[in-house]
Amino acid sequence: MSDYNVIWRRYGLKDNPYFVNPLSNIGDLPLSLFIGRQEERRKLGNIIRLGEARCIVVGEPGVGKTTLVNFVRQEASKSQFFTPSREIEINRPMDGNEFIILTIGAIHDEIKLRKIQIEPELMQKLDALYELTQYGELTPEIANLSQLNRGKLMELFREVVGKIVHPRFKGVILHYDNLDNMDSPNDILELLSDIRDFLLTTKVTFIFVGDNFLPPIVYVRPRISQIFVNTPVEVKSLSYEDILKILNQRLEFMKLSGDVTVIPPHTEEAVKKLFELHDGNLREILNSLTECINETAASNSPILITEDILCDILSRKVNENYINKLSPEDKKILKIMLNKGSHITPTELSKISGKSIQNISSKYLQKLARMGAVRFKEADGRNRYYEVTPVIKWWKLQRSEREKQESKKKAQEQVEKILNRSLKDFI
Ligand SMILES: Nc1ncnc2c1ncn2[C@@H]1O[C@H](COP(=O)(O)OP(=O)(O)O)[C@@H](O)[C@H]1O
Ligand SMILES: [Mg+2]
Incomplete structure (x- = not known):
């Protein structure tokens, strides 16, 4: 057992309840832990129901954007939308071809995962393209080989979307995450200009997630702003009550076994203090709590923060x-x-x-x-x-x-x- 787990066992917990990773329907942090966000869910849901759209989801790092979009996508997939389980990371400068290849790669993964049957010939093409993305990072050199010209890539994408959607799904939802990690707004602008036509594919909803850098980039150039829905979905801090609920639910989720009593490692006053200090930013609140527990690691008994x-x-x-x-x-x-x-x-x-x-x-x-x-x-x-x-x-x-x-x-x-x-x- 790692030292780390020993600390949490004192509290009757399997592991750190203050984890900072997003909830997702893959991995071990399930979306059943999701709380609140009625308004944002409604807004995103309305956009998805358009059947085809481009939108941005914005907010401070750590408020809960990735988790929100994962949750809404899971809901949508229950009502017959197709969406890759994994969000597509766009956290470094890239050009249009790489972007499209990554997108097709994510769709390919999901087709395999869900064992969706599509024409063998099309599947072969997808497999071949997928292989390119398997050897470490896809390099711009490979992405721009002349055989992979833009026209062909777009054609392949449209064909796949067409084949997946009819007759099974209402549409495809694609989630591009962490655009704020791209250093320069110019890189994002160039990418969006480059893929503008790709983004107009029918039956696809494109969701871009980033921080408050994003709206000025998207809404400044008419050529780009014209193709995005008018207002960004803004993600603000959760309420104090919702954060308490999240923490309580996590304690229950991390409980060692049925009959062990969990000793909550924090008081509500401590959470309130952190909520005020970090303006409700959930990731900062969680990080601060982990830091406190780490400091008490030398003690043999559970310390109440x-x-x-x-x-x-x-x-x-x-x-x-x-x-x-x-x-x-x-x-x-x-x-x-x-x-x-x-x-x-x-x-x-x-x-x-x-x-x-x-x-x-x-x-x-x-x-x-x-x-x-x-x-x-x-x-x-x-x-x-x-x-x-x-x-x-x-x-x-x-x-x-x-x-x-x-x-x-x-x-x-x-x-x-x-x-x-x-x-x-x-x-
Ligand atoms: N609505 C929510 N319900 C439960 N936990 C949430 C919710 N929103 C965010 N979290 C948790 O808060 C942390 C930060 O969320 P994340 O989605 O990664 O934020 P962002 O993408 O804005 O940086 C993660 O640990 C995530 O599990
Ligand atoms: Mg995120």
Whole structure:
């Protein structure tokens, strides 16, 4: 058994209930753990019912986009839509041919998985193309061999879609994930321009998932915006109540065996604190909880992560890994960014801190970005916005000595109250 599992066994759990991977209908994190999102499900459902469309799903990293689209696709597949189980990763620059080959590869996998019968001759063509994608990463050189010209690839795609849909399915749904991992908006724009005609294939719904970079790219060029549905599906943070439900359900799911009692590793107050700190971002909340449990690994008994313990562990972590390595000047800049609460431009930083713009840009921001304390968020015209990384938010959890004393006193009072009560009962 790995050390890791030993930690969770103390709580009566098989494994980490604070996992951060998306739910999916393949793998071991099932979509039965899905909670909430009525509004987004309705919006996406309406788009899919059009039978053929192109749309974007956008939101901050970690709010639940991939999981949402996986869930909606699973629902749709129950009502006769065909969709590859695995989302198609578009997380690096690629050209149109690679994009189309990856798409056909995903459809091929699903045909095999579901043992769908299609004409042998067509299946042979698919198998041959599929082989190309089997040797590690598909290289642009292979994708652009002259035998694989665009016309032929599109023809093959249309033929496959046609053959799958009639007479079995209402349509095909394709889910392209993680477009935000492409470094430059230009790469996405070029790709979309390149595959515009491909995206017009009938009976196919194309769903692109990315962060808030995506709408300005998609909706700026008429040639592209014209083919997308008018508004993006925006995915916001889940409510606090939904997040509590998710955590409770995960504890039940990770329970060791039927008769073991699960000891919840966290209190609701601790979750509330993290919910406020991370603006409801589920992945950041989960990461913070895992971090706390990892810190208690040396203990033999299960430790309950209360609000106090959470504050102590996470503020110590951020101090050790980041803050203590900074000069007073660096700290001042970082504090301004932290207190701003959202993104900030170098100009604004320069005004508040009294430092020159040059120093802000070429000295402070660079150093802070290099150590992972801040990151570039987005550009808007000539403005460039920066923000602190999620771990830096733990700095806000630092409590003064007085606060620590006060909470210690409160805890003591509680214990005394309970002791008094039970002693009374005893006498
Ligand atoms: N509606 C939901 N119900 C249950 N768990 C969810 C839900 N949405 C997201 N999660 C969980 O939150 C984490 C982040 O979700 P993910 O879909 O990966 O976010 P994103 O794609 O926006 O980065 C994952 O661990 C996922 O399992
Ligand atoms: Mg995702």
